[in-house]
Amino acid sequence: MNSNTVLIGATVCSSLAIGYMLGKLHGSRRYADDYIQRPGRKHKKTEGLRTFLGYVAKYSSPEHPTVTELRRVICEKLEEFSPKTTEADQTSFITQLAKAIGAKKVLEVGTFAGTTSLSIALVLPEDGQMVTIDFKEDWVSTGRPIWEKAGVTHKIRSIIKDAARALDELIANGETGTFDMVYIDADKWNYPVYYDKCMELVRQGGIILLDDTLWEGYVCDPNINKDGKTSEVEPLDYQRDSIELYKFHFQSIYKRIAVHMHELNKKIVKDARVVVNILPVGSGLTIVTKL
Ligand SMILES: C[S@@+](CC[C@H](N)C(=O)[O-])C[C@H]1O[C@@H](n2cnc3c(N)ncnc32)[C@H](O)[C@@H]1O
Secondary structure, three states, X not given: OOHHHHHHHHHHHHHHHHHHHHHHHHHHHHHHHHHHHOOOHHHOOOHHHXXXXXXXXXXXXXXXXXXXXXXXXXXXXXXXHHHHOOOHHHHHHHHXXXXXXXXXXXXXXXXXXXXXXXXXXXXXXXXXXXEXXXXXXXXXXXXXXXXXXXXXXHHEEEEEOOHHHHHHHHHHOOOOOOEEEEEEOOOHHHHHHHHHHHHHHEEEEEEEEEEOOOHHHHHHOOOOEEOOEEOOXXXXXXXXXXXXXXXXXXXXXXXXXXHHHHHHHHHHHOOOOEEEEEEOOOOOEEEEEEO
16 A cells, blocks of 8 residues: 555544544444434434534545435335445445555455445446445345446446355455455354455455444443453354344344454454454444455
């Protein structure tokens, strides 16, 4: 990374961090409570945080109009699931990072309707490639007409498959070490598996981003994390918890996911192959550079 990239990254991150923390202080406990008690993400913010993020949006470069259009289509067609979409501040940060490092080949684990894929594809060079994996064709297909309209379909390789299998196939296909950047944003249960496989796929000096690693701040909850030691809670169970998660019944599982994310954060910070920062962007965004 050159010094410009570092400077841009540091500026964006510190502004978002200050904003997030102000929002947290302002909303304090209510912010987290809103998140677990209400059905959709649009309800999770306190007034203080909303005002602050409004300011951040106003004085940050606007996203590409086709990305905004896709967000509107998602709200209309996939209303119930629209909170899955990566939020604008995070998408634009990731996209700026891809542009700043001059990424040519980017991988996303968890496409949903392709908001981030579209946004990144727009800044990739003509011969760049956005590889994006999801096992739910009906969600991905919601975004395809907008990819087409934006003129980036030729840059997007959409893989409809279970993510672990798809990553194994990329490795078997000889694509090890060929990705400049990876964004992991699928089922939380498999993050450690995705992290290990993506470490193979990303090139030396490349970046891995992982979403939700602060789990709305709950990783710091003393009931979950006592002096860095994970407290005892029932482990995640894919069959049971994925149904709850898809219904947005966060109350029943937020604690188990927070513990899981805390364990993941402990794993990554001990990984001698990387440097890592957790940014208080969105629900927590980990940025890892492969040494
Ligand atoms: C939070 S959404 C991704 C949002 C997307 N990155 C964006 O920019 O809007 C998570 C996605 O991961 C997908 N997913 C979950 N588990 C998966 C798995 N085992 N294999 C493939 N995709 C999976 C879901 O279908 C869902 O679309």
